[in-house]
Amino acid sequence: MARTWDIKPRRSLRENIAVLLPALYDEFFVMKRKVVGHPRMQKVLHEMRLRGKMVRYMMETVDVGYGEEFGSCLEEFKRLLVLMGKIHDCDVQVPKLRGHLTEIRLLNKGLTDRLKRISTQPLVQVVRQRREQRRNLFNEVRGILERWEHENFRAKIVRALAGEHVN
Amino acid sequence: MAHPWSIEHLAIDEPLKACLRKILRMRFQKMWSHGAGTAENSDGESLHDMRVSARRLQAVMRIFKGVFAKKKIKKQREMLRTLIGQLGSVREHDVFLEYLAEFKTTIPTGDTRAIDLVIARERNLREAGRSALVRHLRRLKRDEFDLEFARFIRQAL
Numbered sequence: 001m002a003r004t005w006d007i008k009p010r011r012s013l014r015e016n017i018a019v020l021l022p023a024l025y026d027e028f029f030v031m032k033r034k035v036v037g038h039p040r041m042q043k044v045l046h047e048m049r050l051r052g053k054m055v056r057y058m059m060e061t062v063d064v065g066y067g068e069e070f071g072s073c074l075e076e077f078k079r080l081l082v083l084m085g086k087i088h089d090c091d092v093q094v095p096k097l098r099g100h101l102t103e104i105r106l107l108n109k110g111l112t113d114r115l116k117r118i119s120t121q122p123l124v125q126v127v128r129q130r131r132e133q134r135r136n137l138f139n140e141v142r143g144i145l146e147r148w149e150h151e152n153f154r155a156k157i158v159r160a161l162a163g164e165h166v167n
Numbered sequence: 168m169a170h171p172w173s174i175e176h177l178a179i180d181e182p183l184k185a186c187l188r189k190i191l192r193m194r195f196q197k198m199w200s201h202g203a204g205t206a207e208n209s210d211g212e213s214l215h216d217m218r219v220s221a222r223r224l225q226a227v228m229r230i231f232k233g234v235f236a237k238k239k240i241k242k243q244r245e246m247l248r249t250l251i252g253q254l255g256s257v258r259e260h261d262v263f264l265e266y267l268a269e270f271k272t273t274i275p276t277g278d279t280r281a282i283d284l285v286i287a288r289e290r291n292l293r294e295a296g297r298s299a300l301v302r303h304l305r306r307l308k309r310d311e312f313d314l315e316f317a318r319f320i321r322q323a324l
Contacts, residue, residue: 065179119278
């Protein structure tokens with residue numbers, strides 16, 4: 001993401017955030033349709049998560065300057081990113097586990113003594129479990145993204161930015 | 168209530184550059200404060216804290232890169248990217264090891280050697296990654312990266 005944002009150095013941070021945060025959110029949410037429509041496209045989901053992190057980190061940095069509504073938007077955003085992070089963990093771990101499984105099967109093939117063979121059952125089980133967890137997490141993420149679109153979560157953020165000012 | 172990652176005493180109605188000075192200083196200090204713990208302890212806690220702080224610093228530098236002279240920020244961003252990469256690769260093993268340990272407790276008695284082998288290999292990979300990270304942290308300390316970054320903030324903002 002080599003994007004350069006339209007920053008106004010002579011203006012205040014608040015004035016910049018008013019433009020920047022909705023733009024960061026748009027950059028993130030534009031990927032919603034692709035992600036929701038293609039549950040197995042790991043790279044797309046990962047990219048969306050990385051863009052989401054920019055929104056989250058920016059919100060965390062400036063939240064002292066805004067009111068409660070902003071805080072609740074931030075909390076909601078964090079919840080989504082935690083779920084996306086857990087999906088990413090599954091996406092990283094499953095190929096590793098499958099690699100180990102292949103290796104152990106090869107090792108077992110070379111052993112003439114059946115008793116010395118290593119049971120691959122636990123690895124098969126863990127791969128299955130990780131895949132199921134991913135499916136469930138993805139459904140949760142999809143539900144949140146659909147809701148955000150339906151409820152216009154972006155407008156909620158914009159309202160929070162324009163709302164109560166602190167400090 | 169302020170969030171744990173809030174920047175204390177940040178007055179966001181102040182000019183952008185004044186705010187950025189405060190944000191970058193605080194984010195860097197928080198990251199750097201976990202350096203010694205990351206190098207000395209192998210438990211992964213300090214490493215995780217250092218990584219999350221570094222990523223927040225990186226995000227601010229990336230979003231506001233237009234404010235800085237290209238040449239001045241390039242070196243700092245590269246240093247940070249390398250550090251984050253190394254922290255991340257160790258962290259990835261920690262997350263996996265944590266999951267495997269938890270999973271192992273759920274398996275009924277029987278042959279768990281396959282899981283033990285995965286754990287052993289992940290530990291070895293983690294140790295190799297951690298050694299590289301510790302070497303990198305020592306280099307950053309020796310090169311006084313903290314002073315250099317403070318100089319960068321002073322000159323760039």
